[in-house]
Amino acid sequence: MSLESNNGISIQKVETSKIASVDFENLKFGSVFTDHMLVCHYKDGKWGQVEIKPYGPMSFAPSTNVFHYGQAIFEGMKAYKDANEDVWLFRPRENWARFNKSAERMAMPHIDEERFVDGLKALINLDRDWVKQGEGNALYIRPFMIGTHEGVVAGPSSEFMFCIICSPARTYYSGKVKVQIAEHYSRAANGGVGYTKCSGNYAGQFYPTKLAQEAGYQQVIWTDDATHTKLEEAGTMNVFFRIGDTLITAPTSERILDGVTRKSLLDIAKSKGINVEVKSIVVQDLIDAHAKGELKEIFGAGTAVTVGQIEGFAFQEKYYQLPEVSDDNSFAIQLKTGLQGIQQKKIEDTFGWTEKI
Template structure:
């Protein structure tokens, strides 16, 4: 791995690692962070030095743009360690491209591939002992960018900070979840920022998700903002429906995130001969398929969970349980097993998706 010559790059190692104090078998997702982080600042129209330094608190002005006008984007990625102690990334350049799409939509500067991908690899080389091998283990990667210009005049920031932090992770969800189909609240709207990974998208989900949880459901299946009939995403994930032997997922749009896990599962399914249809699906189609016994599975897809199975859904105060499908026959299990096998290098990566640090 080498960095472009025109990128100033510095590494400051932590005096002492805290890795010995971490219980990796019981770590809570997103609560523990590694010894180092990457930081880079944008000022006067250009990105500056890439710094890898000890993870720790930062000091900010109360008037900073991100606190008032919400210019903040992020990505979610993972690193894996194989049985030979080699660390691998899964499709990192797809995350870099999507990060820049989010940046453009929020009037933020693009980050170059060297700072994003090569910088990440340098950070992982320093903290590679935090990547644990074995089933269910990974290192969650959170790149993010925030507006740092000081002042409360309503307008885009002229200064920004790009960071990457790392967090050891175990399996995100255990077991299946129950969901509620949204009838009033929307995750995104046409012309909005639903296809970006900006912080406000997630903040706006918290309240309706809280209401669903109070009603006994773990997540919400979001519907379109106009008719509330088109099924679009599940929680913070893309969503798939199996009707008969066909797998259906909504097309990406201004409202739906172009998920890296989503597009990977589609490719794997097609390679296995599973029929995949990328099309809009409405609530009534789901209810009709359930009534006919043709609705076999619903599952979410995202970096944190990989594949999250859904056991049933609620709509207009009625609950619809899904049938029990044996693991050997479940598309969710087949696709999850194949994807994680590629990510963790247990099976051959015929798609050329993985790259080492």
């Protein structure tokens, strides 16, 4: 292994890359990781040096805070390679800002922009061969922070670890999915942590999603905790509804994540002249629109999937099939094509969202 320094970042390279052993045509999402990872520790009230080192196991004491009280947050991002072999990030400072928003709610320290963004760029530059060109190809990036103080006293950790790992990825979902609207279980509640990307938000979804899958559906559309009537998110994604020629999505709140993909799609939709409404929509609105033939599309939006189309939904044991909409007339396809075109540098980035590494 070789040891280098890059603008105060300690870099320890692997002796031999494992990239030659990876089948990039048959990747299972989030199962293969690049040669290196970024690590930085917080102790005595301050962050230490950023280290980039070979990806590998870590050792923690059984009493480490995160195992007992769940002080853990993360982000999801992607890097893309264009036709000129240049590598690009998509709105990384939005992820950095949201990461700190999550950290604040979870009583964790903010991470500065230099360690997050500059460290990330140094890591990806080192592993840039893992970013592949082509439709559907990307490098999925997972920054995360955990409480590392040793002890089982019920309180916030005084020590933390910030880490970034990367995984080559292809298309997350293939085809449309069927969803079940939640009638009992909730993803988040007012005053809670639903707007953060804390790990417990996702663990709490696993059981209701498992029940939905056993009933023949791939995902759950989550409703509000108080009335179970307001439609809020789909699986781990923000959710959009097309009624007539109007695109509707719920406003962000303490229960709904401020998705980077969500806000990007809203801006692209407006630029295309699509009528957009950010407002609460209830289950009965959806059923009424379906009965009138006005409910055209439902789709989820998130970093991993970009845009995931929904073919129908179930509520109170009744299933509602959505109509077939041609790709030319589909808002989901138009927005997905526009967003991915910007991310992959096939379309001019008039919004200034992309950053070259």
